[in-house]
Amino acid sequence: MxxxxxxxxxxxxxxxxxxxxxDAVVERVWRGWAERMGIAPERVFAIMHGRQGYSTMAELLPARPMAENRADNAVLLAQEVADTEGxxxxxxxxxxxxxxxxxxxxxxxxxxxxxxxxxxxxxxxxxxxxxxxxxxxxxxxxxxxxxxxxxxxxxxxxxxxxxxxxxxxxxxxxxxxxxxxxxxxxxxxxxxxxxxxxxxxxxxxxxxxxxxxxxxxxx
Missing domain, CATH: 3.40.50.1000 (HAD superfamily/HAD-like)
Known part of the structure; x- marks a missing residue:
C-alpha cells in the first residue's frame, strides 16, 4: 500500500x-465489571472500544434499565480516572x-x-x-x-x-x-x-x- x-x-x-x-486500565476496570455481571470479559472487550460505557452495557444487557447502566458507568469512570497506571x-x-x-x-x-x-x-x-x-x-x-x-x-x-x-x-x-x-x-x-x-x-x-x-x- x-x-x-x-x-x-x-x-x-x-x-x-x-x-x-x-488499554491496560480499561481492561482492568471492565474485567471487574464483567465478572460481577457474569459476562465473559472477552465479550466486553470485543465491543467496548470507542463508546461510552452505558452504551456497551446496553448492548450486553438489553433488558437492563438504562438508569442502572448509567449508574454503573459513573462508577467505572471514577475508577478509570483514579487508575492511570500504564x-x-x-x-x-x-x-x-x-x-x-x-x-x-x-x-x-x-x-x-x-x-x-x-x-x-x-x-x-x-x-x-x-x-x-x-x-x-x-x-x-x-x-x-x-x-x-x-x-x-x-x-x-x-x-x-x-x-x-x-x-x-x-x-x-x-x-x-x-x-x-x-x-x-x-x-x-x-x-x-x-x-x-x-x-x-x-x-x-x-x-x-x-x-x-x-x-x-x-x-
Missing part, C-alpha cells in the same frame, strides 16, 4: 487508542500534537472531562483547546453527534474535516458524520478507513497557505 495524501480544514481527534494507549502516549502523538498546534482541531472523546484530563496528563500530552466530551453529547459513538459538534465548534463543514480514530464505533461515527477518517493502530486496520497508519509516527503534517492542512499517511 502506498502513502495517501489528504487535505482538510480541520482535524477531529479521538483520544483512547488514537492519542493515548489506555497510560502512555501512542507513538508519535506528542510530535503530532505539536505539528497541528496552529491548525484547527478538536478532541472528540467518549471519555468525560475528568477522565480526558487524567489520561492526557498521564500521557504527557497537550490538551486541545476545543474538546467534545461525554458531557457534550446526548448519544455515544457510533452516533455522529460528537464529530458534528466538533466541526460546528471549529466552524468547519463536516466534509472538510478529517477524523483520527482507532475503533469500529468511532470510525462508524465519522462516516455517519460525512467525514473522512484516518484509522490509527491495529484495531482500525480491518475497518477500511480512508487512510491507515499503524501509529501517528506515520502521519506527516504540512500546514497549507489557506490555513488548512495536508496529511501524508503511510501504512
Amino acid at each position: 502506498s502513502t495517501i495524501s489528504l487535505t482538510a480544514r480541520a482535524l477531529l481527534l479521538d483520544m483512547d487508542g488514537t492519542l493515548v494507549n489506555s 497510560v502512555v502516549p501512542i507513538p508519535g502523538a506528542p510530535a503530532f500534537l505539536t505539528a497541528i498546534e496552529r491548525i484547527p482541531h478538536a478532541l472528540v472523546t467518549s471519555a468525560d472531562t475528568a477522565l480526558a484530563d487524567a489520561r492526557m496528563t498521564a500521557a504527557g500530552l497537550r490538551m486541545p483547546d476545543v474538546r467534545i466530551t461525554a458531557e457534550s453529547v446526548s448519544a455515544s459513538k457510533p452516533d455522529p453527534e460528537g464529530f458534528l459538534k466538533g466541526a460546528a465548534e471549529l466552524g468547519v463543514d463536516p466534509a472538510d474535516c478529517v477524523v483520527f480514530e482507532d475503533s469500529a464505533a468511532g470510525i462508524a461515527a465519522a462516516r455517519a458524520a460525512g467525514m473522512r477518517v484516518v484509522g490509527v493502530g491495529a484495531r482500525a486496520a480491518s475497518l477500511a478507513p480512508t487512510a491507515f497508519a499503524p501509529t501517528l509516527e506515520r502521519v506527516a503534517v504540512t500546514a497549507t497557505a489557506d490555513g488548512g492542512v495536508r496529511l501524508a499517511v503511510s501504512p
Whole structure:
C-alpha cells in the first residue's frame, strides 16, 4: 500500500487508542465489571472500544434499565480516572500534537472531562483547546453527534474535516458524520478507513497557505 495524501480544514481527534494507549486500565476496570455481571470479559472487550460505557452495557444487557447502566458507568469512570497506571502516549502523538498546534482541531472523546484530563496528563500530552466530551453529547459513538459538534465548534463543514480514530464505533461515527477518517493502530486496520497508519509516527503534517492542512499517511 502506498502513502495517501489528504487535505482538510480541520482535524477531529479521538483520544483512547488514537492519542493515548489506555488499554491496560480499561481492561482492568471492565474485567471487574464483567465478572460481577457474569459476562465473559472477552465479550466486553470485543465491543467496548470507542463508546461510552452505558452504551456497551446496553448492548450486553438489553433488558437492563438504562438508569442502572448509567449508574454503573459513573462508577467505572471514577475508577478509570483514579487508575492511570500504564497510560502512555501512542507513538508519535506528542510530535503530532505539536505539528497541528496552529491548525484547527478538536478532541472528540467518549471519555468525560475528568477522565480526558487524567489520561492526557498521564500521557504527557497537550490538551486541545476545543474538546467534545461525554458531557457534550446526548448519544455515544457510533452516533455522529460528537464529530458534528466538533466541526460546528471549529466552524468547519463536516466534509472538510478529517477524523483520527482507532475503533469500529468511532470510525462508524465519522462516516455517519460525512467525514473522512484516518484509522490509527491495529484495531482500525480491518475497518477500511480512508487512510491507515499503524501509529501517528506515520502521519506527516504540512500546514497549507489557506490555513488548512495536508496529511501524508503511510501504512
